[in-house]
Amino acid sequence: ETGVTQSPTHLIKTRGQQVTLRCSSQSGHNTVSWYQQALGQGPQFIFQYYREEENGRGNFPPRFSGLQFPNYSSELNVNALELDDSALYLCASSRDSNYGYTFGSGTRLTVV
C-alpha cells in the first residue's frame, strides 16, 4: 500500500508566476485535502476534493485552485504568486471523514 506522494519536494518561483503542485493519494482513498503551512505555524485548510468535486474551501483567494482526477490524484494551482505564498504545502488523503488522514511530506515553495 503506497502512501501519499507529493511533487516536487522543493520549488523556487518568482513573484507573479504560476505554480502547480501535485499529489498522489494513498491507495483506496477518495478524498484529498490541501493545506498551507507557513514557517512556525499550523497548517491552514485550503480546500478539499471528494470524488473529483470540491466540497470544502478555506479562506484562500480564487487564485488558489485545484483539481482531482479520476484516479483521485490531485493538483493545487496558484496563480500570480505573492511573497506570502512561500510555505510548506501539504496534501492529505483519506477514505472518509471518520478515518485517519495520511499526509504527504509536502512541497516547500519559496517565492522570491
Place this chain on the structure above:
Amino acid sequence: KNQVEQSPQSLIILEGKNCTLQCNYTVSPFSNLRWYKQDTGRGPVSLTIMTFSENTKSNGRYTATLDADTKQSSLHITASQLSDSASYICVVSPNYGGATNKLIFGTGTLLAVQP
C-alpha cells in the same frame, strides 16, 4: 481565538523522561480528535485518533486521553527518545454542516528531547 489551543508552546526534557502535552478545544460537535507528530519540514504523521466516545488510545509509547465534558485531550509520551523531538499537533475534525472533513489544527507543541 483559535478553536484548538495547545500547551505548553515548547518543552525541553531529558532522554528517558516522560512528558504530557495538553490540548483544549472549543470545536463542537466534533467527529474525532487526532494527535500528529510533525518533524521539521515534513508532513504530519498520525499517532492516535479518538472519537468523542473514546477516553483513551495508545500507540506504543504514546497514550492519548480525551475528556469530552471538559473538552480537553492530552498526549503522554513515556520513556522519551531523541527521535521524539518534533512538533506535536492536536487536530479536531468538526461534525457540523458541510465541514465534516475540515480539520482544525492546534497551535502545536514543540518538543526537544536532550541526551
